[in-house]
Amino acid sequence: MSETSGAPAEPDARRIAFLGVGMMGEALLSGLVRDGRVLRFVVSDRDEERAAQIAEKYGATAAPAAEAVAAADTVLLAVKPQSMAELLDEIGAHLRPGALVVSIAAGITAAYLEQRLPEGTAVVRAMPNTPALVGEGITAVSAGTHASHGDVQQAQELMRTCGKVVAVPESQLDAVTAVSGSGPAYVFYVVDAMVEAGVLLGLPRTTATELAVQTMYGAATMLAETQDHPVLLRERVSSPGGTTVAALRQLDDHGVRAAFLTAMEAAARRSAELASGQL
Numbered sequence: 001m002s003e004t005s006g007a008p009a010e011p012d013a014r015r016i017a018f019l020g021v022g023m024m025g026e027a028l029l030s031g032l033v034r035d036g037r038v039l040r041f042v043v044s045d046r047d048e049e050r051a052a053q054i055a056e057k058y059g060a061t062a063a064p065a066a067e068a069v070a071a072a073d074t075v076l077l078a079v080k081p082q083s084m085a086e087l088l089d090e091i092g093a094h095l096r097p098g099a100l101v102v103s104i105a106a107g108i109t110a111a112y113l114e115q116r117l118p119e120g121t122a123v124v125r126a127m128p129n130t131p132a133l134v135g136e137g138i139t140a141v142s143a144g145t146h147a148s149h150g151d152v153q154q155a156q157e158l159m160r161t162c163g164k165v166v167a168v169p170e171s172q173l174d175a176v177t178a179v180s181g182s183g184p185a186y187v188f189y190v191v192d193a194m195v196e197a198g199v200l201l202g203l204p205r206t207t208a209t210e211l212a213v214q215t216m217y218g219a220a221t222m223l224a225e226t227q228d229h230p231v232l233l234r235e236r237v238s239s240p241g242g243t244t245v246a247a248l249r250q251l252d253d254h255g256v257r258a259a260f261l262t263a264m265e266a267a268a269r270r271s272a273e274l275a276s277g278q279l
């Protein structure tokens with residue numbers, strides 16, 4: 001459940017520019033539109049057809065990046081880390097004084113952004129995830145050097161339209177990216193493997209999919225609602241001498257836990273590489 005559910009929607013006069021409306025930019029825009037509080041959006045994308053399509057879908061205006069930021073109080077950077085330097089060059093001279101810049105790019109540090117934007121620009125980094133699309137995302141935010149408390153609050157409010165928000169020091173953002181930023185992909189990977197196993201065991205694919213998806217949803221809901229430790233919940237499924245312990249032993253024997261640790265270390269390492277310019 002998002003922290004914002006039930007909150008009264010207060011109209012907001014800010015104008016927000018979305019630079020990059022790919023997968024994640026659209027997810028965040030859809031959350032804001034659903035929320036209904038911010039009414040003025042301008043979208044920009046190197047792919048002009050995509051920008052026009054998104055603008056039409058969400059009732060926004062499409063414009064080139066420089067034009068979009070010139071009219072914006074908040075600028076959301078949602079391009080790939082590899083495209084960031086080029087985009088910053090394009091918009092730097094056009095930013096409104098006092099505009100807040102929020103970047104969701106993995107790895108790209110606040111210092112990287114600040115160096116390429118006008119002196120004193122308020123920057124907040126945010127790491128969301130794709131469940132934002134259904135209002136069940138989680139975003140970690142951290143402040144750059146010139147971001148005030150109000151700027152951080154504004155960025156948090158923006159991201160809260162897509163789910164939960166936590167504040168972290170920037171030093172933790174690579175780890176956050178490994179856990180929740182990339183996390184949905186691990187979950188989809190596990191569900192896909194469970195479906196495949198169901199088919200191997202003779203179930204129709206549709207049945208296996210329904211069983212696996214609802215099991216994932218039900219288990220996640222139990223974790224969130226009971227707040228019980230995952231080990232306790234796992235033990236409750238495991239009857240002595242039964243089926244679950246037989247399966248879990250195989251997962252241990254195949255090093256699945258170790259694989260998760262190694263995989264997420266790799267994700268955090270890649271995030272740090274992006275920060276150090278190894279694009």
Ligand SMILES: NC(=O)C1=CN([C@@H]2O[C@H](COP(=O)(O)OP(=O)(O)OC[C@H]3O[C@@H](n4cnc5c(N)ncnc54)[C@H](O)[C@@H]3O)[C@@H](O)[C@H]2O)C=CC1
Pocket residue numbers: 019020021022023024025044045046047050065078079080081083086087104105106127128129130181182
């Ligand atoms: N996909 C995900 O699950 C998450 C992505 N992110 C971050 O979000 C950012 C965007 O990722 P995705 O949406 O997955 O990528 P994407 O490739 O779907 O979208 C990027 C968009 O930026 C546009 N673009 C590229 N250069 C541009 C420029 N100079 N000016 C304007 N538009 C430009 C592209 O045409 C594309 O539509 C990345 O920095 C990524 O690290 C963060 C959290 C989760």
Ligand SMILES: O=C(O)[C@@H]1CCC=N1
Pocket residue numbers: 106177181182
């Ligand atoms: O894979 C990526 O680099 C992005 C950042 C977190 C999720 N997707």
